[in-house]
Amino acid sequence: MLGYLMRRLLLIIPTLLCILLVNFFIVQAAPGGPVEQAIAKLQGVAGGTIGAGHTETMNAGQSRASRGLDPKLIKEIEHQYGFDKPLHERLWLMLKNYAQLDFGNSFFRGAKVTDLILQKMPVSISLGLWATLITYLVSIPLGIRKAVKHGSHFDIWSSTAIIIGYAMPAFLFAMLLVVVFAGGTSLSWFPVRGLVSENFDQLSTLGKIADYLWHLVLPVTSLVIGGFATLTILTKNSFLNEVTRQYVVTARAKGLSERRVLYGHVFRNAMLLIVAGIPQAFISVFFAGSLMIEVIFSLDGLGRMSYEAAVSRDYPVVFGSLFIFTLFGLLIKLVGDICYTLVDPRIDFSARNA
Numbered sequence: 001m002l003g004y005l006m007r008r009l010l011l012i013i014p015t016l017l018c019i020l021l022v023n024f025f026i027v028q029a030a031p032g033g034p035v036e037q038a039i040a041k042l043q044g045v046a047g048g049t050i051g052a053g054h055t056e057t058m059n060a061g062q063s064r065a066s067r068g069l070d071p072k073l074i075k076e077i078e079h080q081y082g083f084d085k086p087l088h089e090r091l092w093l094m095l096k097n098y099a100q101l102d103f104g105n106s107f108f109r110g111a112k113v114t115d116l117i118l119q120k121m122p123v124s125i126s127l128g129l130w131a132t133l134i135t136y137l138v139s140i141p142l143g144i145r146k147a148v149k150h151g152s153h154f155d156i157w158s159s160t161a162i163i164i165g166y167a168m169p170a171f172l173f174a175m176l177l178v179v180v181f182a183g184g185t186s187l188s189w190f191p192v193r194g195l196v197s198e199n200f201d202q203l204s205t206l207g208k209i210a211d212y213l214w215h216l217v218l219p220v221t222s223l224v225i226g227g228f229a230t231l232t233i234l235t236k237n238s239f240l241n242e243v244t245r246q247y248v249v250t251a252r253a254k255g256l257s258e259r260r261v262l263y264g265h266v267f268r269n270a271m272l273l274i275v276a277g278i279p280q281a282f283i284s285v286f287f288a289g290s291l292m293i294e295v296i297f298s299l300d301g302l303g304r305m306s307y308e309a310a311v312s313r314d315y316p317v318v319f320g321s322l323f324i325f326t327l328f329g330l331l332i333k334l335v336g337d338i339c340y341t342l343v344d345p346r347i348d349f350s351a352r353n354a
Contacts, residue, residue, distance in 0.1 A: 005334070012330045019326050020098070020319065024091055027315060094319065103320030108312055113320035116305065123195055123301035127293065130216055131223035139228050140274065143235025148262070150240060166229035171292035174222035178296065182218060190218050193298040219297045231274070238270040245269075275336065 085093070097104060103113035146155050182192040191197070197211050242248065243266055251261045291303035302321060309317035 005338075008334050008337070012327065015330060016323065016326055017095070020095070020323065021091075023319065023322060024094070027313075027318065098319075098323060103323065104316040106309075106317050107314045109314070109317070113316045116317060117302065117320060117324055120300060120302045120305050123294070123299050124303060126195065126216065127219060127223060127299070127301065130220045131227070134220060135224050135227045135231055136274075138224070139231035140235050140271075143232045144239055144262075144267075146232065146236040147239035147243070150236075162229045162232055165225045168225060170222050170225060171296060173225050174219065174293055174296045177218045177222060191215050192218070195299055219293045219299065222293055222296075235270075235274055238274060239266060242266045242270045 094104075101114070103117075105112050106116060109116060142158065146158060149155050177190075178192055181187050181189050191214065195212065195215050196208075197203075197215070200208060200211055203211055239262075243262075248261060248266060251265050252258075256264070291307055293299070294301045294304040302324075305317065306321040306325075308314075309321065
C-alpha cells in the first residue's frame with residue numbers, strides 16, 4: 001500500500017505539468033489578453049468588445065488596438081504584465097515559480113494570487129464539505145431503506161421525489177429557495193447574501209456558529225438536491241445487487257438476523273462503490289456545482305473568482321486556481337483509494353500498477 005501511495009504521489013507532478021502546459025498554450029493563443037485590454041482602456045474602447053473580430057493576438061506591440069499609441073507606452077504595458085519576454089521564457093518562469101508555490105500577482109486585483117486563493121477558499125470549502133457531508137448522511141440511510149422496502153409504497157413515493165430532485169438543476173432550485181424563503185414572497189427566513197452577517201465580529205461564539213450555519217442553509221440545500229438523488233439510487237441498487245449474492249443466502253440459512261446480515265455482511269461490500277464516489281462527489285460540488293450557487297447567493301468563493309479571472313484574462317489567477325484545483329482533485333482521489341481499504345481491508349493496492 002505504501003509503495004502504491006508513493007507512486008500515485010509521484011504521478012501528481014507530471015499530471016500537473018501536462019495540464020499547465022496545455023492550458024498555457026491555449027491561453028496564449030486566445031485573443032483579447034491583458035495587454036490588449038489595457039490598450040483598449042487607454043483608447044476608450046470597451047474591454048468587452050475586444051475579441052477575435054476586433055483584436056489580433058499581440059505580436060511585438062503591433063496589434064490593431066495599439067495603433068496611434070506611443071510604442072514606449074506599449075512596451076511599458078507589456079513589461080507590466082510580463083509579455084515583454086519570449087514565450088519559452090514566460091513558460092519557464094511560470095513553472096519555476098509554481099514549483100515554489102509562488103503564483104505571482106493578479107493583473108487586475110492588486111494582490112498576490114496565493115493570498116486571493118486563501119481568502120476565497122473558506123467559502124468554497126464550506127459549501128463543498130457541508131454539501132457532501134449532508135448528501136451522504138441523507139442518501140445512504142435512505143438508499144438502504146429503499147432497498148429493504150423495495151417495491152413498497154415508501155419506495156415508490158420516495159423515488160418520485162428523487163426523480164424530481166434529479167431533474168431540477170441546482171441553480172434553478174436555488175432561485176426557487178430565494179423566491180420562497182429569502183424575501184421573494186412573504187417569507188424572509190434566510191439571508192441571501194454572503195457567508196456571515198455584517199455584525200459577525202460582534203456576536204458571541206455560539207452566535208457566530210449559528211450565523212454561519214444560518215447563511216449556509218439555502219446554498220448547501222441547493223447543492224445537495226442533485227447529488228442526493230444520484231447517490232440514493234446508487235446506494236439502493238448497490239444493496240439490491242449484494243442481497244442476491246450467495247454469501248447472503250448462506251448467512252440467512254445459518255439463522256443470522258436480517259439486521260446482522262444487512263449491516264454485518266452486505267453493508268461492507270455494498271459500500272465499496274459508494275466510498276469510491278466520495279472524491280468525485282466532493283470535487284463536483286467544489287469545482288463545478290458551486291459557481292452558479294456562489295453567484296446567486298453572492299458568495300465570494302474560488303469558483304466565482306476563477307470565472308471572473310478567465311473572463312478578464314487574469315492569467316496568474318487562472319493558472320493559480322487551476323493548479324490548486326488540479327492538485328486538490330488528485331489528492332482527494334488518492335484519499336478515496338485509502339477509504340477503499342478502510343472499508344474493505346481485503347483490497348490490496350500494492351498489487352496494482354499505478
